[in-house]
Amino acid sequence: METTDTRKIVEALLFIAQKPLTFPSLASFIERNTPADRREGLREKIRQALLELEEQYREGHGIVLVHVAGGYQLRTDHALAPWLQKFLAAKPExxxxxxxxxxxxxxxKQPLTRAEIEAIRGVDCTAVMGKLLEKGLVRITGKKEVPGRPLLYGTTKEFLELFGLNEIGDLPTLRQIDELVPKDEPEVDPAGTAAEEVSPPPQTLS
Amino acid sequence: MEGHIEVKLDVFEGPLDLLLHLVRKDKLNIYDIPISRITEQYLEYLTLMQGLNINVAGEFLAMAATLLYIKSRMLLPEAFEDDEEDPREELARRLLEHQLFQETGQHLGAFALLGRDVFAREMPQEETDSIGVPEPELAASLFDLLRVYREVLSRMPHELQHEIELEPMTAEQKMEQILAWLAERGEGLLEQIFQMSRNRFELVLCFIAVLELAKRRRLAIFQKEAFGSVLLRRTDYGNNGH
Structure with missing residues (x-):
């Protein structure tokens, strides 16, 4: 194939791909279809192209280049959701x-068993689990080595794609969530709660 | 009872939900729940639910028992001191954990979801195979197999009447048949293999044979995309054996 600008190729592939493209799959595809004498430094070029595209789409575009489920994908800007929902006449899940x-x-908490999930939720989760498994958001990851060898569950790549996460570690920590949510605290220790409210970090006031 | 307790019936998903609601309603401290008061309220709600013909699930009753047990332990000061553990501690821990995951769930729900808040390219099914970029093959899960099995099963006509008893096939024969069929074409759709079956018995046999072949590593089962068609391919494994 012609030595078109690598960046253009990468962009076009991302545009047309239906699933997030991982760097290895992108790179090996481009490499395989490039004459051997032109492969020198190609991977580096692809890496650079991805960086540039990411930068390019950061502002002023209706689409953004996101890292999701270990790959790259062009997705629409969140702010355009109302337009696209109308356009697609989608019944959002x-x-x-x-x-x-x-x-x-x-x-x-993955991997964990259904009994462990139910202990936290306090209710039977058969129906919900069935739906999550069917949607491919959750999968069986193994069996727990305890009597009865119950099945262990974990999340899938589809889960990451749906929630726009690159990896599971991108989720905010439980502590962060705990702090994020305002609580109607009982009058336990007025001193403690008051102290926290005193001084928000000084913003740029100039 | 004061006669006018408002209950949103769909709100409580299980006893922990209900308890948490009661705790929040009166702005109680989770670490120091007035167990006698909360037990009373909890039981009131249960009575109310039963009165409204709502099927009170076993979990609700189990929690009632737990509350009453804690209450009884609280009445025995010595036992309380001996253990040096507040009998309410375990309950508080569960409530806090439950609360945390309620919040986490809400938080997840606010993410920019693909197909709801953000969108990516979608293509008609037929065109996707032509993309040159090799995506790693997805191993098909048992659920995928079952899904195809169920689909084919539902399409299967009811067994014909006046049928002369067919020569019953064995799983081994079916396995040979499948391997031979795959040998001709390299790889094939699981559905097509199922469709070779003439009746339900053979279909079941077919399903078993596929699983057995996969177990013996004579067959690779895979998908090219999530929820895609399930494909089968012969492996070389075990061919040299005999």
Missing amino acids: RFSRSALETLSIIAY
């Missing part, structure tokens, strides 16, 4: 509270 809760327990 709705997740019930129980589905989201179950999913979050699995995401944070």
Whole structure:
């Protein structure tokens, strides 16, 4: 193939790909289709192209280049959601509270058994688990080495794609979430809560 | 009872949800729950739910028992001191954990979800195979196998009447048949293999044979994309054996 600008090739491949493209798959595809004498430094060029594209799409575009599920994907800007929902006449998938809760327990505590999930939720999770498995957001990862060898569950790549995460470690920590959510604290220790409210970090006031 | 307790029936998903609601409603300290009061309220809700013909699940009753047990332990000061552990501690821990994951769930729900808040390219199914970029093959899960099995099963006509008893096939024969069929074409769709079956018995046999071949590593089962068609391919494994 012609030695077109690597960046253009990368961009076009990302544009047309249906799933996030990993760097290895992108690189090996381009390499295989480049004459042997021109492969020198090609991977570096591809890496550079990805960086540039990421930068390029950062502002002023309706699409952004995101890292998701270990790969790269062009996705629409979140702010355009209302337009696209209308355009696609999509009936966006709705997740019930129980589905989201179950999913979050699995995401944070994986691998774990259904009994362990149910202990946290306090209810039977058969139906919810069935749905999550069917949607491919959750999978069986093995068996726990305890009597009865119950199945262990974990999240999938589809989960990462759906939630726009590159890897599971990108989830905010439980502590962060705990702090993020305002609590109607009982009047336990007024001193402690008051102290926290005193001084927000000084913003640039100039 | 004061006669007008408002219950949003769909709100409580299980006893922990209900308890947490009661705790929040009165802005109680989770670490220091007035167990007698909360038990009373909890039981009131249960009675109410039963009165409304809501099927109170076993979990609710189990929690009622736990509450009553804690309450009884609280009445025995010596036992309390001996253990040096507040009998409410375990409950507090569970409530906090439950609360945390309620919040986490809400938090997840606010993410920019693909297909809801952000969108990526989608292509009609037929065109996807032509993409040159090799995506790693997805191993098909048992659920995928079952899905295809169920689909084919539902399409299967009911067994014909007046059928003369077919020569029953064995799983071994079916396995040979599948391998031979795959040998001709390299790889094939699981559905097609299922469709070779003439009746439910053979279909079941077919399913077993596929699983057995996979177990013996004579067959690779895979998908090219999530929820895609399940494909089968012969492996070289075990061919040299005989």
